[in-house]
Amino acid sequence: MSERPLTERIRPDGAPITLSEYEAAGGYQAVRKALGGMSPKDVLQVVKDSGLRGRGGAGFPTGVKWSFVPENPHPKYLVVNGDEMEPGTFKDRVLLEGDPHLLVEGVILASYTIGADVAFVFLRGEYLESERQMKKAITEAYAKGYLGKNILGSEYSLELYVHMSGGRYICGEETALLNALEGKRGNPRTKPPFPQTSGLWGKPSIVNNVETLCNLPGIIAKGPEWFKGLSKTANGGTKLIGVSGKVKNPGLWELPLGVTFREVIFGHAGGMRDGLSLRGIIPGGASTDYLTEEHLDVEMDYETVAKVGSRLGTGTMILMDNKTCPVGMIHNLITFFAHESCGWCTPCREGLPWAEKTLRAIERGEGVMEDLAVLDRLVVDLGPGMTFCALAPGAMAPLGSGLKYFREDFERHIREQRCPWK
Amino acid sequence: MLTEDLIHEIDHEAAVFEQRRGACIDALRVVQRQRGWVDDESIQDIAAVLGMTADEVDSVATFYNLILRRPVGRHVIRICTSVSCWIMGSEMLVEYLQRTLGIGLGETTKDGRFTLIQNQCLGACDHAPALMIDDDLHRDLDPGKLEKILAQYQ
Numbered sequence A: 001m002s003e004r005p006l007t008e009r010i011r012p013d014g015a016p017i018t019l020s021e022y023e024a025a026g027g028y029q030a031v032r033k034a035l036g037g038m039s040p041k042d043v044l045q046v047v048k049d050s051g052l053r054g055r056g057g058a059g060f061p062t063g064v065k066w067s068f069v070p071e072n073p074h075p076k077y078l079v080v081n082g083d084e085m086e087p088g089t090f091k092d093r094v095l096l097e098g099d100p101h102l103l104v105e106g107v108i109l110a111s112y113t114i115g116a117d118v119a120f121v122f123l124r125g126e127y128l129e130s131e132r133q134m135k136k137a138i139t140e141a142y143a144k145g146y147l148g149k150n151i152l153g154s155e156y157s158l159e160l161y162v163h164m165s166g167g168r169y170i171c172g173e174e175t176a177l178l179n180a181l182e183g184k185r186g187n188p189r190t191k192p193p194f195p196q197t198s199g200l201w202g203k204p205s206i207v208n209n210v211e212t213l214c215n216l217p218g219i220i221a222k223g224p225e226w227f228k229g230l231s232k233t234a235n236g237g238t239k240l241i242g243v244s245g246k247v248k249n250p251g252l253w254e255l256p257l258g259v260t261f262r263e264v265i266f267g268h269a270g271g272m273r274d275g276l277s278l279r280g281i282i283p284g285g286a287s288t289d290y291l292t293e294e295h296l297d298v299e300m301d302y303e304t305v306a307k308v309g310s311r312l313g314t315g316t317m318i319l320m321d322n323k324t325c326p327v328g329m330i331h332n333l334i335t336f337f338a339h340e341s342c343g344w345c346t347p348c349r350e351g352l353p354w355a356e357k358t359l360r361a362i363e364r365g366e367g368v369m370e371d372l373a374v375l376d377r378l379v380v381d382l383g384p385g386m387t388f389c390a391l392a393p394g395a396m397a398p399l400g401s402g403l404k405y406f407r408e409d410f411e412r413h414i415r416e417q418r419c420p421w422k
Numbered sequence B: 001m002l003t004e005d006l007i008h009e010i011d012h013e014a015a016v017f018e019q020r021r022g023a024c025i026d027a028l029r030v031v032q033r034q035r036g037w038v039d040d041e042s043i044q045d046i047a048a049v050l051g052m053t054a055d056e057v058d059s060v061a062t063f064y065n066l067i068l069r070r071p072v073g074r075h076v077i078r079i080c081t082s083v084s085c086w087i088m089g090s091e092m093l094v095e096y097l098q099r100t101l102g103i104g105l106g107e108t109t110k111d112g113r114f115t116l117i118q119n120q121c122l123g124a125c126d127h128a129p130a131l132m133i134d135d136d137l138h139r140d141l142d143p144g145k146l147e148k149i150l151a152q153y154q
């Protein structure tokens, strides 16, 4: 068994780890170490050396992102992105509910490094159990002097609050999240300025994913070399990897980065259910490009998955079996994105409903061959660089790759004027 | 009118932000938790408490999926129709619910017992199909299981 620093304490039934249990397992030692003798610069260097990359989907190096935060003005903010609304993604919830103190400790370490005075945990509105567990852990941490004024007798002080979202996928985008946290509609902001210099209320702010922050206690306690050694490839660390769809054993596992799709799907997830075969893999949440059976031996890390034309994303994959209609599946995905578009920029606001209607027509057997050209065109017009934020390009990822890998299925719907799966 | 308790709770939320309007979504959630949905009068009251205009509060309220601006029944069913649940048969559950309750998506039963709403992925995709009733998450569903679960909500 390989090491599982993120999930080793989590109980099989998922019931939360208490403060005393967390401490008994070495918890809060990293905070003691950092506040007791490391300068924020020292901590930053360790995080940079570890090569930790953001686990929220984009994979940006965490230490590099932090290094853009200026000394002043104050207050500065750290914001935890626990929005987790991308269909197929169910990883942060496990950490939030199962080991909330791990996140609290990660928040303290990140906040100390960037000099944040206040931190917020931004949770999706439906995660009521996560809210309960986080609030309880925060209260316990205040009582033990890990939060509040002069943490553990040091000069450093930090306040930590939980905010529950009103619910909208775009709020996961970090600048939209900041607007939502300010009580506004969750439209994204222009970048630059980047949140590092002008974020929440115009103050320097860092937004990090839940899983990203949960990696910090281990990195600080055990060092960057240990972290790099957890992985099978050049990207350091473990990753929460999930499988949903018609496998024998859907679930979530903490695995070394660099594990192959085959090991995950046929090992951990037990393979496809009897009588079904694998046709498509969406590797890391709804906004990543389809891969197929031919990619089963690809190693799951940031560069390798990108090289074959997709993204590791959130690391929670959705599998399409041979009895699931690709057109129906893509229609479902685009329906989601069309509904969640914030409406700010024209190509996304108008283009996604157009794609949705076109797909619906094809699925119902009312499509014409020209519809495929319309969809191809939309994939370009809503692609990277064409819209105000990354939501629309994310939506085009499964559509564009779906049109490439499953084109014959689209054509058959149009030729036969029906869905062959119904 | 908002009760003293509600105003107190909203003030408490507002205290953590640089500007009071930061608590707008919190305030909407606080009111909805007590009343099931947010009516026009509450929008005006929240605006007054946070120093915003009613239109500003309403523009926020209508942006967010979870803030309900229309009356709902005693129990709100939020069925996940996103991709993993769709693969695992959420359409069957939607049909079952529509047939059993005699309502469409977005509607409330005549006796005011249930409101049925479509929801995005609930983060329970490895236990699909899933839905929430009020604050409770139910997973690994089929119509048979769902029938027993519905009976718990009178």
Ligand SMILES: Cc1cc2nc3c(=O)[nH]c(=O)nc-3n(C[C@H](O)[C@H](O)[C@H](O)COP(=O)(O)O)c2cc1C
Pocket: A053, A054, A055, A056, A057, A058, A059, A060, A062, A081, A082, A083, A084, A085, A086, A169, A170, A171, A172, A173, A174, A175, A207, A208, A209, A210, A212, A213, A389, A390, A391, A394
């Ligand atoms: C439409 C959209 C939705 C997003 N949703 C999330 C989310 O739910 N959780 C998350 O951590 N990042 C999400 N992101 C990525 C964030 O913008 C940001 O990159 C991330 O929170 C940074 O944290 P990290 O560097 O620790 O990964 C989303 C991005 C986009 C464009």
Ligand code: SF4
Pocket: A170, A188, A340, A341, A342, A343, A344, A345, A346, A348, A349, A387, A388, A389, A390, A391, A392
């Ligand atoms: S791409 Fe879509 S979600 Fe992003 S700003 Fe434009 S309309 Fe809003």
Ligand code: FES
Pocket: A087, A088, A089, B080, B081, B082, B083, B084, B085, B086, B120, B121, B122, B123, B124, B125, B128, B129, B130
């Ligand atoms: S798709 Fe239904 S819970 Fe994720």
